[in-house]
Amino acid sequence: MADRVSPHYLGIDIGGTNIRLGIVDGKGKVLIRYRIPTLKKQGKDKVIARLLRAIEFIIKKSARPVKGIGIGCPGPLDNRKGIVLSPPNLPDWKGVPLKKIVEKRFRLPVILENDANLIGLGENWRGAGKNASSMVLLTLGTGIGSAFILGKRLWSGSRGFASEFGHVSIDLNGPRCGCGNRGCIEVYASATAVARRLKEALKKGETSRVFKSTKDNITADGIYLAAKKGDRLSRRIVDETGLYLGAAIANIVNALNPEMIVISGGMAKAGKPLLDKIKETVKERALKESRRGLKIVVGRLGEDAGIIGAVKFLGI
Numbered sequence: 001m002a003d004r005v006s007p008h009y010l011g012i013d014i015g016g017t018n019i020r021l022g023i024v025d026g027k028g029k030v031l032i033r034y035r036i037p038t039l040k041k042q043g044k045d046k047v048i049a050r051l052l053r054a055i056e057f058i059i060k061k062s063a064r065p066v067k068g069i070g071i072g073c074p075g076p077l078d079n080r081k082g083i084v085l086s087p088p089n090l091p092d093w094k095g096v097p098l099k100k101i102v103e104k105r106f107r108l109p110v111i112l113e114n115d116a117n118l119i120g121l122g123e124n125w126r127g128a129g130k131n132a133s134s135m136v137l138l139t140l141g142t143g144i145g146s147a148f149i150l151g152k153r154l155w156s157g158s159r160g161f162a163s164e165f166g167h168v169s170i171d172l173n174g175p176r177c178g179c180g181n182r183g184c185i186e187v188y189a190s191a192t193a194v195a196r197r198l199k200e201a202l203k204k205g206e207t208s209r210v211f212k213s214t215k216d217n218i219t220a221d222g223i224y225l226a227a228k229k230g231d232r233l234s235r236r237i238v239d240e241t242g243l244y245l246g247a248a249i250a251n252i253v254n255a256l257n258p259e260m261i262v263i264s265g266g267m268a269k270a271g272k273p274l275l276d277k278i279k280e281t282v283k284e285r286a287l288k289e290s291r292r293g294l295k296i297v298v299g300r301l302g303e304d305a306g307i308i309g310a311v312k313f314l315g316i
């Protein structure tokens with residue numbers, strides 16, 4: 001009965017390639033989905049104009065009035081003022097007051113938060129981490145994003161810049177990362193890094209049944225597929241990725257003793273071999289008491305996670 005009067009909300013996930021919008025009910029169910037290409041090369045003004053048109057379009061399609069808009073965007077960003085700071089994925093968006101722009105146009109409450117944080121909230125509300133009061137989400141894509149949910153609440157840090165798991169260093173003398181540090185997990189285990197590591201192996205003279213030359217279209221997804229088909233070099237790359245991720249996760253497990261680690265993003269496609277190696281490494285490296293009862297699982301909401309989390313962040 002209560003559902004008959006419960007309002008709807010709009011969740012938005014802005015990515016470097018696509019912008020996803022979804023009308024979501026008060027229980028976290030996505031009712032209408034709409035996606036537009038980001039086309040970031042057009043420049044921020046055109047992208048934002050198309051975003052506003054897409055919001056207008058989907059709000060009109062909603063069967064009930066929309067009561068708030070939650071937006072996830074690549075960080076870093078000022079989540080209190082709702083300003084995009086300097087996302088590497090959307091370089092010309094520096095200083096865009098996105099919250100204000102959308103609020104002014106639609107006269108609705110708007111929140112802006114880091115996209116990975118919202119994926120974590122989504123998985124914690126409706127996905128793989130549904131019953132966990134503490135969980136760490138890792139999303140493995142171009143970079144590595146993360147979210148820390150502690151006591152059922154998102155921990156975004158003293159000034160909103162927490163959960164930069166991608167910059168946990170696993171090697172003091174490792175390769176230089178874009179952040180200035182060395183040996184960050186992102187340099188080894190993001191989708192970009194996985195493809196780079198296979199290319200490096202080919203350059204050193206190693207051979208693969210699937211990838212003949214560094215000029216081939218080498219992607220992380222392709223490597224996982226090749227590994228499943230038995231390509232030895234791809235399998236080794238997947239195995240090492242699991243080792244690197246497991247070592248980084250062990251640090252987090254010792255520090256936070258969470259109930260659950262949820263892994264989402266494209267790399268979740270690597271499936272069981274990667275997950276097994278991560279679990280094995282965490283077992284070897286994390287303290288026994290800190291890892292007791294720990295669950296390491298793959299995210300369940302796929303591309304809806306950010307939209308659902310954005311609505312949760314509105315405080316419903």
Ligand SMILES: [Zn+2]
Pocket residue numbers: 166167168177178179180181184186
């Ligand atoms: Zn780094």
